[in-house]
Amino acid sequence: KQEVTQIPAALSVPEGENLVLNCSFTDSAIYNLQWFRQDPGKGLTSLLLIQSSQREQTSGRLNASLDKSSGRSTLYIAASQPGDSATYLCACIQGGSEKLVFGKGTKLTVNP
Amino acid sequence: DTAVSQTPKYLVTQMGNDKSIKCEQNLGHDTMYWYKQDSKKFLKIMFSYNNKELIINETVPNRFSPKSPDKAHLNLHINSLELGDSAVYFCASSQDLRGTPFFGQGTRLTVV
Numbered sequence: 001k002q003e004v005t006q007i008p009a010a011l012s013v014p015e016g017e018n019l020v021l022n023c024s025f026t027d028s029a030i031y032n033l034q035w036f037r038q039d040p041g042k043g044l045t046s047l048l049l050i051q052s053s054q055r056e057q058t059s060g061r062l063n064a065s066l067d068k069s070s071g072r073s074t075l076y077i078a079a080s081q082p083g084d085s086a087t088y089l090c091a092c093i094q095g096g097s098e099k100l101v102f103g104k105g106t107k108l109t110v111n112p
Numbered sequence: 113d114t115a116v117s118q119t120p121k122y123l124v125t126q127m128g129n130d131k132s133i134k135c136e137q138n139l140g141h142d143t144m145y146w147y148k149q150d151s152k153k154f155l156k157i158m159f160s161y162n163n164k165e166l167i168i169n170e171t172v173p174n175r176f177s178p179k180s181p182d183k184a185h186l187n188l189h190i191n192s193l194e195l196g197d198s199a200v201y202f203c204a205s206s207q208d209l210r211g212t213p214f215f216g217q218g219t220r221l222t223v224v
Contacts, residue, residue, distance in 0.1 A: 031210060043116075043202055043215030044155075089155065098209040099168055102155040 002027045002094045006103035013080055014111050021075040021106045023090030028068045031093040035064050035075050038087045038105065047088075048075070052095070080110045115139075118203045118216035125193055126224055133188045133219045135203030143167075143209050144186035146178060147202040149218070155202070161186055162209055193223045 003026045013019050025033070032051050036044040048057045048064040050073070056065040063076040077084055091102040118135040125131050137144060145168075146158040160168040164180045175191045186205075190197060200220050204213035 034212060041218075043204075043217050044213075045215070046212045049212055087153065093210055098160065099157055099170075100213065104152065104154050 002030075002092065002101045004090055004092060004101050004103035006088075006090055006106050008106060009104065010107040010109070012109040012111060015080060015082060017080050017110075018076070018078050019080055019108070021077070021088050021090075021108070023073040023075070023103055025071045025073075025092050025101075027094060028071050029095040030068065031095050031097070033064075033066055033073050033090065033092040034100070035062075035073075036089045036091065038089060044089065077108075080108075082110045082112050084108060085110050116203055116205050116214050116216040118201075118219055120219060121217060122220050122222075124222045124224065127193055127195060129193050130189070130191045131193060131221070132190070133201055133203075133221075135186050135188070135216060137184055137203075137205040137214070139205055139207075139214060141205040141207050141211075141214070142183060143206045143211065144180065144183075145204040145206075145213060146186065146188050147204060147215075149200040149202060151199070159186075159188075160209070167209065190221075193221075195223050197221060198223045
């Protein structure tokens with residue numbers, strides 16, 4: 001059974017800092033891995049999707065990497081801004097499954 | 113606007129009542145989902161439907177019954193509500209079974 005863990009549970013940084021959010025998964029046979037953002041009282045918004053054959057994906061100041069063999073993914077946020085404050089969730093689809101399994105998220109606060 | 117919309121946004125009800133949450137998507141997607149986010153913010157899939165056919169039913173009590181009258185709608189009916197049903201319920205849709213899900217804003221259900 002796939003389990004997704006995100007560390008740390010919460011992170012507070014000053015504006016402008018580069019930061020890394022971590023995600024690990026127990027079964028490396030994944031179909032894809034996705035990063036989402038959730039603002040308070042809102043639904044989730046997809047940020048980046050990495051297929052199992054890919055190593056990384058980039059969108060603006062965001063870069064997500066995937067290392068299937070070690071069961072890890074990271075989300076790198078460059079030059080953080082207060083508007084980046086949100087909860088970031090990692091999720092993956094197991095190979096042979098259609099079920100998206102989520103981590104518990106990292107709550108990021110970027111202080112002005 | 114193209115989106116996933118669910119109603120109501122807030123629902124407060126007494127134990128033992130029956131309630132429904134409605135969801136509609138106008139994205140032309142084939143797959144729709146219900147997710148539950150508990151008080152610890154852990155997001156877990158409950159059901160998925162593809163072209164009105166039930167695909168995933170994740171060990172959810174029989175009191176929960178999804179209904180998909182057409183591809184664009186997936187409603188959730190809950191019988192005999194219990195205190196433990198209090199959570200935020202998210203509807204989502206994706207182009208296909210493994211596509212990136214687009215989430216609604218959530219329905220905060222409080223059972224008193």
